[in-house]
Amino acid sequence: xxxxxxxxxxxxxxxxxxxxxxxxxxxxxxxxxxxxxxxxxxxxxxxxxxxxxxxxxxxxxxxxxxxxxxxxxxxxxxxxxxxxxxxxxxxxxxxxxxxxxxxxxxxxxxxxxxxxxxxxxxxxxxxxxxxxxxxxxxxxxxxxxxxxxxxxxxxxxxxxxxxxxxxxxxxxxxxxxxxxx
Amino acid sequence: xxxxxxxxxxxxxxxxxxxxxxxxxxxxxxxxxxxxxxxxxxxxxxxxxxxxxxxxxxxxxxxxxxxxxxxxxxxxxxxxxxxxxxxxxxxxxxxxxxxxxxxxxxxxxxxxxxxxxxxxxxxxxxxxxxxxxxxxxxxxxxxxxxxxxxxxxxxxxxxxxxxxxxxxxxxxxxxxxxxxxxxxxxxxxxxxxxxxxxxxxxxxxxxxxxxxxxxxxxxxxxxxxxxxxxxxxxxxxxxxxxxxxxxxxxxxxxxxxxxxxxxxxxxx
Numbered sequence: 001x002x003x004x005x006x007x008x009x010x011x012x013x014x015x016x017x018x019x020x021x022x023x024x025x026x027x028x029x030x031x032x033x034x035x036x037x038x039x040x041x042x043x044x045x046x047x048x049x050x051x052x053x054x055x056x057x058x059x060x061x062x063x064x065x066x067x068x069x070x071x072x073x074x075x076x077x078x079x080x081x082x083x084x085x086x087x088x089x090x091x092x093x094x095x096x097x098x099x100x101x102x103x104x105x106x107x108x109x110x111x112x113x114x115x116x117x118x119x120x121x122x123x124x125x126x127x128x129x130x131x132x133x134x135x136x137x138x139x140x141x142x143x144x145x146x147x148x149x150x151x152x153x154x155x156x157x158x159x160x161x162x163x164x165x166x167x168x169x170x171x172x173x174x175x176x177x178x179x180x181x
Numbered sequence: 182x183x184x185x186x187x188x189x190x191x192x193x194x195x196x197x198x199x200x201x202x203x204x205x206x207x208x209x210x211x212x213x214x215x216x217x218x219x220x221x222x223x224x225x226x227x228x229x230x231x232x233x234x235x236x237x238x239x240x241x242x243x244x245x246x247x248x249x250x251x252x253x254x255x256x257x258x259x260x261x262x263x264x265x266x267x268x269x270x271x272x273x274x275x276x277x278x279x280x281x282x283x284x285x286x287x288x289x290x291x292x293x294x295x296x297x298x299x300x301x302x303x304x305x306x307x308x309x310x311x312x313x314x315x316x317x318x319x320x321x322x323x324x325x326x327x328x329x330x331x332x333x334x335x336x337x338x339x340x341x342x343x344x345x346x347x348x349x350x351x352x353x354x355x356x357x358x359x360x361x362x363x364x365x366x367x368x369x370x371x372x373x374x375x376x377x378x379x380x381x382x383x384x385x386x387x388x389x390x391x392x393x394x395x396x397x398x399x400x401x402x403x404x405x406x407x408x409x410x411x412x413x414x415x416x417x418x419x420x421x422x423x424x425x426x427x428x429x430x431x432x433x434x435x436x437x438x439x440x441x442x443x444x445x446x447x448x449x
Contacts, residue, residue, distance in 0.1 A: 016227045020303060024235030025242070048190055052197070064220045065228075067305075067312065067349065070213050071201035078201070082194040121205060 008057070014038070015058060019065040030144055032152035033114065035062060039077050040084060040110050040153070041160050044103075048085035055081055069125065076117035080110045107153050108146045115142060221344045228347075229316060232302045236442075294408070295449040296330075297321055301441050302347065311355035311375060312338075313441060318346045328400075328407040328447045335435045336360070336400060336411040337444055348446075352438050353381050353413065362413055363401040364430075367391040370401055373413060373432070381414065383430040384422070392419045392430045408447065 015035055023031045035058050042051045059074030066073070084106055091102060221228070299321075303314030317323050327340045329350050338358060341351035351358045354375040362373040362383055369390035371383040386392060396416040402409025414434040422429050 012223070013227060016224050017231055020228050020231035021235040024232060025238050049193060052193060056197070060216075061220065064213075064217050065224070069205045070216075071204040075198060075201035075205070078194060078197045082190070085190070125205070 011054065011058065012061060015061045015065065019062065026148065030148050032145075032149045033111070034152060034156065036077065036080065036110060036114055037107070037149060037153045037156060038160070039081055040107060041157065043081040043084045044088055044106070045164060048081050051081050052078070069121075072118060072121050075121065076114045079117055080114050083113060084110060103153070103157075104150060107150055111146045111149045112142060115145070217342075218344050221347055225346050228314075229300075229302045233300075294330075294445075294447045296445040297323065297448055298443055298445050299348070300443055304439075305352075311352055311357075312341065313350050313352060313438070313444070315348050315350060315444060315446070316346065317446060318344045318348050320345055322448055323348045323446055324448075326406055328411065329444050330411060330447060331436060331441060331444045334411050336407070336413050337436050337438070337441065339405075339407065340446065350444070353434060353436070354438060360407060360413075361401040361403040361405065362398050364390075364392055364416070365397040365399050366393065367396060369428075370403075371428075371430070373398070376431075381432040381434055383416070383432055384427065386428040386430065388421075388426070388428055390428065392416055392428055394419065396430075398430075398432055 018034045022034060026032070039051060039055055039058065042054060055077045056074055059072075059077050060070060062068075062073040063070045087106065087109075088102075297317055299315030299317035301313050302316045305312045315329075323340055323343050325340055325343055329337045329339060331337050336353065338350045338352040338355065339360070340348050341355075341357075342349040352375070353360065353373060356375045358373075358375055360373040361370070363370050364383075367390065369386050369392050371386035373381060373383050376382050383392075383398060394416050398413045398416060400407050400409055400411040400413065412435050414432045414436075416430045417433040418431040420429050420431070421427070
């Protein structure tokens with residue numbers, strides 16, 4: 001219980017850090033989406049179903065902070081996580097080089113998909129609200145965003161892995177039976 | 182063997198997606214307000230710290246980026262300084278004229294208002310520039326619909342949502358905002374609204390009225406609690422509405438929404 005509370009508070013602060021700090025340093029077109037990267041990491045590590053609760057919590061908090069309609073980020077992050085889990089299950093790669101390429105592709109795909117779903121949601125909302133023309137725009141800026149996200153993922157990947165190992169260690173210490181196979 | 186489509190995982194995904202779509206598009210008004218208030222109350226100290234830290238880092242990095250330009254700018258400024266010295270004497274006289282004109286133009290003097298200063302601690306990150314967040318809320322006497330200005334009576338927007346310690350300000354560029362405005366030179370009246378982050382439009386101006394490029398637009402004081410005479414901006418371009426029933430004017434706002442640090446809420 002204490003671990004879960006600590007985890008939720010940390011996640012809440014992490015999301016606040018993303019929205020109010022990271023997005024302020026970079027322009028919105030370039031700002032790496034650390035929450036999305038975190039979801040990608042956990043989906044690769046734990047799978048879609050174990051990440052779902054985290055996605056719902058993160059999505060709702062992001063929507064509240066961004067003043068977006070509640071559900072927008074939950075929808076896009078869920079779709080991203082589901083797609084990653086679908087893809088990674090079909091490609092089992094062991095060597096470092098291929099795995100790195102795979103991660104690059106997964107992160108790039110996720111950033112584009114997340115952006116695409118958010119854009120579609122907003123366009124549909126505006127379309128029904130103001131009967132404006134449906135106008136989806138995709139330009140080279142998305143690749144700039146992908147690039148920044150790849151760099152951010154490379155930076156946070158190892159620390160996250162360490163934290164994950166540490167968390168697993170304490171889990172094991174608390175309940176060793178659970179880990180006996 | 183075929184691929185099983187409705188696995189437990191895909192069912193979970195579908196359920197979440199359907200619920201999300203339902204919430205997004207049915208958009209139950211006010212349903213999530215208590216959750217929003219609670220979340221912002223929790224996040225307030227972190228939000229303020231993160232935002233101000235981010236802003237100062239941003240300013241510092243912008244300064245570093247501009248170092249190479251500073252030398253060129255310095256030379257230019259020395260030239261400008263000589264020119265400005267000669268202009269200074271002329272301006273002294275113009276200042277007096279300006280004061281007389283200001284009273285004639287009925288621009289609202291700031292001393293007439295009870296103001297509450299607020300630091301900007303959040304902004305629209307979609308790049309649409311439709312709202313900002315300030316560190317003053319219900320506890321400081323801020324109420325819904327109160328007008329927000331900066332500098333010498335330049336209208337920025339109005340209070341859209343109030344939380345205990347923070348408030349969300351809908352900027353003039355917000356597509357949902359509607360403020361009655363008037364052309365100072367010709368008296369043409371219209372409704373000011375945002376153009377989805379693309380600018381500000383003075384809409385619903387009768388075809389009989391006259392609008393000229395460069396005209397100053399101020400608040401008309403009609404219909405809402407926004408006082409008369411707050412400066413909004415200048416007319417940039419005049420055009421007809423799609424149905425040709427009204428005139429529209431693209432407004433160049435006097436406020437630079439991206440650069441707001443401190444704003445003032447007019448309480449009375």
